[in-house]
Amino acid sequence: MEILDFAFMQRALLAAVLVGITAPAVGIYLVQRRQALMGDGIGHVAMTGVGLGFLLTWSPVWMATLVSVLGAVFMELVRWYARTRGDIALAMLFYGGMAGGVMFINLAPGGSTTNLSSFLFGSLSTVSESDVTAICLLAAFVMLVTVGLRRQLFAVSQDEEFARVTGLPVRFLNLLTAITAAVTVSVAMRVVGLLLVSALMVVPVAAAQQLTRSFAATFAIAVAIGVSVTIGGTVTSYYQDVPPGATIVLLTIGAFIALTALAAPLARRRARTLAAAHPGGDPAECAIPAGRTAGDEVGA
């Protein structure tokens, strides 16, 4: 494998594997709570961090982590306190984050928006030694949270009100989810880029769902898809000289389409097995509550 002879490719592949694991691991909770686009928002905010990193000549990865964590905490606070006007506040945060990034990087000595493009769309050859250290540490944190607290995060993401009544620290867990998502964005930005991060959080989960019935299986398959596409995309971009972020995301969407096509006959077979296992079971009953139909209002 001549590809592994180059130090930069070793670093790139290591980063790619870690991204492939962590992005779906966090993404599954975002999808479960129907906040699939949260990663996209954090990605926009992280641009300000990258810009600040250039301006202050600090590591853009750590600076992006700091700023995106602050942004994620702010988003979570907005979700608590301003439910009705929350989306406007979030929109301002996203666009402010993007504008801030462009502004800071232009103010940086010798900086221009071309520096930003490797962060926006990912660039393997620029993953440095210190980036790899940062990515490993951040990925370890993400795995600790998403695997170690999986039961708590599952409960909160499935039914927040019920989780509160069972006495779970729901606010803390929500904040932790937001922070973990922000950290994942920083892990992934070197490989897939800030604008495409969210795809790697959401699409592997959506693809895995086509085959699964359980959360545990969805988690495992989503991570497997994530690792396959990040490695596949990285290797492809090395041989074909195509941008890694775009390659990885297109491969992920390809996996989604392939699995969806595969799932249709699987679902039919499963339905037949279910019908055979529960003869005379469900189909007779109606899932719509009798009191909730429009016609009944008229009759009352």
Add this chain to the structure above:
Amino acid sequence: MTTEPVISLSGVRAELGSRPVLRGIDLTVRRGEVVALLGANGSGKSTAVRSVIGQVPVSAGGIELFGTPQRRFRDWARVGYVPQRTTAAGGVPATVTEVVSSGRLARTRFGVFRKADREAVRHALDLVGMTDRAKDSVDALSGGQHQRVLIARALAAAPELLIMDEPMAGVDLASQEVLAETLRHQVSEGATVLLVLHELGPLEPLIDRAVVLRDGCVAHDGPPPKAVGQHALPGHDHVHPHAPAGAGPMRTGLLS
């Protein structure tokens, strides 16, 4: 039966937005009692039970759970809550066991499941007759089966107090009977139950006391109103004997 109050509300007021929903509610549920909260849509029944579990901010009055002011109450494993929900599904597939397991978290240390916890989850599934569906996705269930899963989730922590918000809404007849049987079992084991109902239905023989709310006030607190003849049919506009003349029909029917 002892007379220790498990739930005690005194003069509870709550607003949603600027609209008063509860206007000074007094309600006591004692250990071992099964109390039904009845009333028309918008009478404040759901808000009342949600104030008990701290999900609705209360602007005045006091709430106590097991004799502890609710603000300082931490022992949530003693309370099993069944929300009003037509579905147990989230954005990602989950099996019946996975959903029911989240009800056991309150009894675990840092969410680590031991043998006894897995056993409790299996037992809860058995109580609602869903053992054979344990590995199925909740997406594949009917409305009644969803409700059974949500009740199993509440039972997984083996609570002393069950709070249920319209457990019979959207539930097919077969599941209604299973739920009534489950509840009967819980009551015989000494559970205290507060449930919001639209109609007494198959649960009627279990209910010790009915509290009827109207416009955020308690309109009746006593033995469950007996429904006879046509009045017993679901969907019937039930005119309550305690209602002052000219107050209009009190709707307790599912179809009103």
